[in-house]
Amino acid sequence: MRYRSGIAALVFALSASWVGAAPSSEGERGGVLTLERCVSLARENAPRLRAASAGAEAARARADEASSRRFPSADLGGSYRFTSEVMKKEISIGFGLPPFALAFGDEHQADWNLGIVVPIFTGGELGRIARAEEAEARAAEKTSEAALLDLTRDVRAAFFTAMGRRAGADAAALAVDRLERRVRELDAAIRLGGATAEDRLRAEARLGDARRRMLRAEASRDSAAFELGRLIGQPGLPASPEGDLEESILKGRDLSTDRIAGRPELAAMEKRRERMESLAAAAGGRFLPRVMGDLRAHYGRPGVDVFENDWMEYATASLSLNWTLWDFGGRSAAKRRAEAGVRRADAERREMEDVFVAAHGTAESLLRSSRLEWAEAERRVELSRAIVDLVGRRRAEAEASESEYLDAEDDRAEAEIGLALAYARIRLAETALLWTLGQ
Numbered sequence: 001m002r003y004r005s006g007i008a009a010l011v012f013a014l015s016a017s018w019v020g021a022a023p024s025s026e027g028e029r030g031g032v033l034t035l036e037r038c039v040s041l042a043r044e045n046a047p048r049l050r051a052a053s054a055g056a057e058a059a060r061a062r063a064d065e066a067s068s069r070r071f072p073s074a075d076l077g078g079s080y081r082f083t084s085e086v087m088k089k090e091i092s093i094g095f096g097l098p099p100f101a102l103a104f105g106d107e108h109q110a111d112w113n114l115g116i117v118v119p120i121f122t123g124g125e126l127g128r129i130a131r132a133e134e135a136e137a138r139a140a141e142k143t144s145e146a147a148l149l150d151l152t153r154d155v156r157a158a159f160f161t162a163m164g165r166r167a168g169a170d171a172a173a174l175a176v177d178r179l180e181r182r183v184r185e186l187d188a189a190i191r192l193g194g195a196t197a198e199d200r201l202r203a204e205a206r207l208g209d210a211r212r213r214m215l216r217a218e219a220s221r222d223s224a225a226f227e228l229g230r231l232i233g234q235p236g237l238p239a240s241p242e243g244d245l246e247e248s249i250l251k252g253r254d255l256s257t258d259r260i261a262g263r264p265e266l267a268a269m270e271k272r273r274e275r276m277e278s279l280a281a282a283a284g285g286r287f288l289p290r291v292m293g294d295l296r297a298h299y300g301r302p303g304v305d306v307f308e309n310d311w312m313e314y315a316t317a318s319l320s321l322n323w324t325l326w327d328f329g330g331r332s333a334a335k336r337r338a339e340a341g342v343r344r345a346d347a348e349r350r351e352m353e354d355v356f357v358a359a360h361g362t363a364e365s366l367l368r369s370s371r372l373e374w375a376e377a378e379r380r381v382e383l384s385r386a387i388v389d390l391v392g393r394r395r396a397e398a399e400a401s402e403s404e405y406l407d408a409e410d411d412r413a414e415a416e417i418g419l420a421l422a423y424a425r426i427r428l429a430e431t432a433l434l435w436t437l438g439q
Helices: 002-015 035-045 047-068 125-192 197-231 257-262 264-285 330-396 402-436
Strands: 073-082 088-091 100-103 108-121 290-301 312-322
Touching (some): 035 125, 035 197, 047 125, 125 197, 125 264, 197 402, 257 264, 264 330, 330 402
Antiparallel strands (some): 088 100
């Protein structure tokens, strides 16, 4: 189901290992790409929203069509018929008088009519079908709202993924800058006799590792930028998000679990349950007779005066009754099918609500662990920087090897990249939490 795939996508984003973010784009449209701006652009351009909106419009049209069948309808008709023979009668009057012949019309018959057909009684079937389609129209509207929630979730996830990857790429680039500076320092130290060629080779090797790590971070950054660009309506162009990765998106939000019950998907399922109930009742109405009325104005030839056989105006009114007595169980099968649909809708709604409750618990757990991870990552950055300072001073006094110093630098680079990842994980967990609450 769609809601399961959405949850799976969020879990994948939260548990993936990535670094870096999006580069600036000459093709950015709409000014600075804040989170709010990205969501707004996505709403304007997303094909999925247009598809959902079209589906809602189609459902509304079906509801209007079903409702119109309950009311009288007017129609205009015409007919022409040619017959090779007409009724004729030869009448003898006696008394020596010759007989004479009567012809009832001629070979040509034509009629124009304007009428009103009135559904007087249909066993409640038409009204219940109209209510069923109205419920489906409401369900389609809620499905459209759910598509908007999913899009908002996806944009937020892409936005924070891009920001986190950009921060990671910046940290990787900073590590390269530090190692390049270290290589230059060693070149100067070698000329003064304060370092060896082996020290420089070690630093050069670590610099190569750092550059490869930076290239991977930049590639990851670029992929996130293109994904965000696709979501906001500029496919093929990278998007550069702007904002504070350290700022929570939960501020001012209602985080009550009661909001889960108000999710549009659950409302849509409830409306579809109502639809099946109405269809079951409509199927029951087919066991009752149907009474139809027909009022019609005619202009035809020969009309009702076949002897005159000329164009004339006249009116008709008719009442018809139709009662199906036996149809080999077709009506019963239709009723059972609709009743089974009610039970299915009940079960699916309960399952869907359970999924959202479980997703909410998972999101809360991920948020708690992400915050703890961030605290540890921040602490590691502080420790790694202190270690670099200590090892650097020992190295200056020839009490530490170049390898020790380079190891400390590597640890600092990994810690800084990990901190960027930790911030992004918190924002992704918040995104998942808000989505489960329908925000």
